[in-house]
Amino acid sequence: MGRYLHCHGSHSVASEGRLIPAPRRVSAADALIAAVYAVLAVGLAALSLEPPHSTPLWPMVLLGIGGLAALTIRHRYPRLSFGAAVTLSVLSLACGSGAESLLAVVAVYSAGARHKGRIAWLSFGIAMASAAIGAVALSMRGTVGPPILGLAPRILGRDPLLDWANVFLIIAAVLLIVALLGTNAGHRRRYIGELVVRAERLARERDQQVEIARALERERIAREMHDVIAHSLSVIIAVSDGAHAAADDRPAEAKAAIARVAETGRRALGEVRRLLGSVRDDGGSAQEHEPQPDASRLATLAGEFVAAGLPVRLTVAGTPSTDPGLGLTVYRIVQESLTNVLRHARQVRAVTVTVAWTADDVTIHVRDDGPPIAAGTEEGRGLLGIRERVALYGGTVDAGPDVEGGWRVLARLRSGDPQS
Numbered sequence: 001m002g003r004y005l006h007c008h009g010s011h012s013v014a015s016e017g018r019l020i021p022a023p024r025r026v027s028a029a030d031a032l033i034a035a036v037y038a039v040l041a042v043g044l045a046a047l048s049l050e051p052p053h054s055t056p057l058w059p060m061v062l063l064g065i066g067g068l069a070a071l072t073i074r075h076r077y078p079r080l081s082f083g084a085a086v087t088l089s090v091l092s093l094a095c096g097s098g099a100e101s102l103l104a105v106v107a108v109y110s111a112g113a114r115h116k117g118r119i120a121w122l123s124f125g126i127a128m129a130s131a132a133i134g135a136v137a138l139s140m141r142g143t144v145g146p147p148i149l150g151l152a153p154r155i156l157g158r159d160p161l162l163d164w165a166n167v168f169l170i171i172a173a174v175l176l177i178v179a180l181l182g183t184n185a186g187h188r189r190r191y192i193g194e195l196v197v198r199a200e201r202l203a204r205e206r207d208q209q210v211e212i213a214r215a216l217e218r219e220r221i222a223r224e225m226h227d228v229i230a231h232s233l234s235v236i237i238a239v240s241d242g243a244h245a246a247a248d249d250r251p252a253e254a255k256a257a258i259a260r261v262a263e264t265g266r267r268a269l270g271e272v273r274r275l276l277g278s279v280r281d282d283g284g285s286a287q288e289h290e291p292q293p294d295a296s297r298l299a300t301l302a303g304e305f306v307a308a309g310l311p312v313r314l315t316v317a318g319t320p321s322t323d324p325g326l327g328l329t330v331y332r333i334v335q336e337s338l339t340n341v342l343r344h345a346r347q348v349r350a351v352t353v354t355v356a357w358t359a360d361d362v363t364i365h366v367r368d369d370g371p372p373i374a375a376g377t378e379e380g381r382g383l384l385g386i387r388e389r390v391a392l393y394g395g396t397v398d399a400g401p402d403v404e405g406g407w408r409v410l411a412r413l414r415s416g417d418p419q420s
Contacts, residue, residue: 034071037102041067044097048148055097055148063088063096067103074110082107082123086130094137098148101171104130105178112182113189120186124179128172135168223385224332225272230382232268234342236261238308260307294327295320295355298334302353305338311350312338318357321415329389329413330355330362336382337366337409345370345407361395361415367408373401386411 041064048055066088074081085100085107092100104127111123139160141148243257293301295316302314321327334353341351345368354365383399386409390397395413402408 030071030075033106034068037067037071037099038064040102041097041099044099048097056095059091059095060097063092063100067100070103071106074107078110078114082111082126086127090130090134090137093134093148094141098138101134105174108175109178109182109185112179112184113186115186116190120179120183124175127175127179131171131175132168135164135171138167139163223388226382226385229268229272230336230339230343232264232271234339235264235304235308238310238342239264242309264304292324292328293331294324295330296327297331298353298355301331301335301338305342305351308342310338310342311348312353313350314353314355316355316357318362320357321362323415326362326393326413326415329393330364333364333386333389333409333411334366336386337364340382341366341368341370341407347371348406357415359415362413364411364413365408367402368406369404370406372405373407 041060045055045057045060045064048060049057066084070081070084070088074085085103088100089104092098108124108127112120114120115123138148239257239261243254243261246257247254298314298316302312305312320330334355338351338353341348348368348370351366351368354363356363356365386399387397390411390413393413395411397409397411399409400407
């Protein structure tokens, strides 16, 4: 199906379920984080500058500038921002006010929300390693180095390992909670994104299925219309020619032929209305929704061609199937075959139609005894329609010049369900 992207928040959600960074404008959450960090950095710096145990100003200024820069690039360059955040947090615990620890918290949350599984927990591991180093720096700062937050250095010695463990456990607990919150938020975001992508894909597939169904329905209607109109017009033309020839010498026969023309035209009009009524739910008349013809009407069909001057001899063997679709297919194949004979054949003395039904299949054989026909004659739409109908039932069709002269159509159809 290809790859589909859906914008969700500050990222694009791909069909594989991962988030792809995308250009974005500063959101309210980004502005709030930057504001909180700025206030915290200024407040802790003010506490650290109080005498007599003040922290040097210049490292806190540099750390603050670096912290704002890391927040600014965290969406466009997430890896660089993550590295800067954990580095600045360690340096802040070593020689600053400790405000940059907030950057590490934001970085761990963002990594969990942005990435899945391995990458998210790898980022958490890196942050934990940085926390261990920061805990060492903070525990040493209690006895050596510049004081933090204006606190007086301890005079009495303490266990440095215990101090480190206390600091590290606090930082590790905070980072673990933040990592869990971030991965949960990322999982939910990806899940929603995949649901949206799936819904859009299903909507596209549904629209494609509707278009395919419409195309198939148009093809079916076109095929039915061709069969009905071609048959009816061929009969009308043949009967009209006979009526014209008999108008002067046999007016009674001409009058009867004209009546047959009118009857054929009315029947064709009724079938056209029925076909149109099948795709137009406008409360049409009952005539528009009459049952379609089936194999039981083959004798009537043969009689129409006989009336049009075509010498048809029909033979039906076996018990016809009760499947209405198969019955309609057999009727249309015989109708189209006889229509082709009526339109194209010359000097035809007999047309034999044999329909043999068995439990597994049905065989249709239509042959005329006209003059020989050269091979390679181009197939018209009628023969193409016959092949499509036969293929629908998994059958075979052989149409072409007969070795004894004339034209023949031999079709075999399975009596089972049509192939999808």
